[in-house]
Amino acid sequence: MKIWKSLNYNDTAFAPGRNWYYEHCRNSKSLLITAGDSWTWGDSLGRISSDGYVDDFEHRITHIYGSLLAEHMQSDHVNIGICGGSNVLFYDHLINLLSEVHSYYNQIIVILTLTELCREIKWDDIWIPKWDENSGSLDDFLKEYERNMFNSIQKFLLTRYPDVQFLIAHNFTKEFNDNREILGTSIIEKSWVDCLSEHQTLQPYPEIRLLTAGMAINPLIQHMKKINCYTKYKLDLFDIYNLGIDAIDWLDDSDLNYSQATRHPTEDAHVIWADYLKEVINA
Numbered sequence: 001m002k003i004w005k006s007l008n009y010n011d012t013a014f015a016p017g018r019n020w021y022y023e024h025c026r027n028s029k030s031l032l033i034t035a036g037d038s039w040t041w042g043d044s045l046g047r048i049s050s051d052g053y054v055d056d057f058e059h060r061i062t063h064i065y066g067s068l069l070a071e072h073m074q075s076d077h078v079n080i081g082i083c084g085g086s087n088v089l090f091y092d093h094l095i096n097l098l099s100e101v102h103s104y105y106n107q108i109i110v111i112l113t114l115t116e117l118c119r120e121i122k123w124d125d126i127w128i129p130k131w132d133e134n135s136g137s138l139d140d141f142l143k144e145y146e147r148n149m150f151n152s153i154q155k156f157l158l159t160r161y162p163d164v165q166f167l168i169a170h171n172f173t174k175e176f177n178d179n180r181e182i183l184g185t186s187i188i189e190k191s192w193v194d195c196l197s198e199h200q201t202l203q204p205y206p207e208i209r210l211l212t213a214g215m216a217i218n219p220l221i222q223h224m225k226k227i228n229c230y231t232k233y234k235l236d237l238f239d240i241y242n243l244g245i246d247a248i249d250w251l252d253d254s255d256l257n258y259s260q261a262t263r264h265p266t267e268d269a270h271v272i273w274a275d276y277l278k279e280v281i282n283a
Contacts, residue, residue: 017054022061022079029106030075033097034066035090036113039171039192041081044264063267065274066111072278076105084215086119087149088126091157098161108164110157111277113192116173117146117210122219127152133229138236142210143176150175150182158186167280172247173210188280195276196256196269205250212244213262 020041034040042048042064046056061067061079070077078101080093090112102108121128127148131141158166166186172193180187193205211217221237224230230237251263256272258264265273 018083019055020080020082020085022077022081024067024070024077026070026074026076028074028076030073031078031101031105031108032066032070032073032075033078033080033094033108033110034064034069034113035080035094035110036082036171037085037090037115038081038083038262039115039265040064040066040079040113041083042264042270043083043262044258044260045267045270050260063270065270065277068271068274069111069277069281072274073109073281075107075109084119085115086124087114087117088120088124090114091149091153095156098157098164102161102164108161109167109281110164111167112153112169114168114170114173114175116212116216117142117149118216118220118223120219121145121216121223128223131227131229133227133232135229138233138240141233143178146176146210147179147182150179154182158183165281167277172205172251173212174207175210190276192265192269192273193251195272196254196265199256199272200254202250202253206243206246211240212247217241217244 018041042060045063046059047053048056048060064079064081066077066079066081078097080090080097082089082093094110094112098108098110120126127145129141129144129148131144135141153168157164168183168187170191172191174191175187197205211220217237217240221230224233224237248263251257252259254263256266256269258266
């Protein structure tokens with residue numbers, strides 16, 4: 001029996017050729033849900049490459065951190081991995097999925113690996129703060145944006161499902177310390193790149209907060225132009241862009257990331273992330 005019978009499993013509109021939904025049923029009374037972007041989907045694993053190979057399904061799906069964790073736990077598993085996806089997509093799908101499956105399981109663990117902020121800003125205004133040229137700094141804008149996101153997660157996920165164990169982290173960005181208290185113990189200490197850094201002799205990963213690449217920066221720039229704040233924040237936006245370049249340079253030097261696309265994690269990197277999450281779950 002399918003875990004989520006109402007879902008269109010072949011929906012690839014967001015990333016053609018790459019189904020974003022995967023489930024594995026063991027007829028368990030526990031369910032692991034993993035949600036995130038292409039890092040969670042397992043991009044670059046196996047024969048997947050940036051030159052046109054779309055999916056190496058059997059290899060990919062058995063090597064992603066979600067499958068490794070679910071096998072360890074002997075739980076049912078749903079993986080929501082949206083290549084190029086935004087945090088609002090993961091959030092929306094989790095709300096829909098939990099409403100369908102919550103009553104069927106004795107235990108549900110949700111691991112939400114957040115991607116960079118603002119990917120959704122161009123087409124979904126759910127977390128955009130009210131802002132104009134007389135408002136605060138760009139950091140203030142981003143902090144408020146993240147605060148709105150965390151408040152939504154708290155209200156519509158954590159509070160609505162108090163018996164579900166939520167683990168919330170980032171893959172290659174950092175949250176504002178001031179916002180951590182909103183999610184309480186659900187937001188875990190380390191990011192994915194923190195864990196990868198510990199297994200290598202590299203310079204520390206740059207202090208990247210919230211966004212790194214054009215997929216998020218370009219929509220943010222367009223929004224700032226729309227609200228007549230681009231000139232005010234132009235130099236700050238350049239600084240963010242330059243920090244993003246530093247992050248890409250770090251990932252290029254990492255033996256645990258592939259040197260293509262958004263420098264996706266290797267198989268070993270998925271093992272490292274899964275092992276850390278095991279520790280957090282069992283703590």
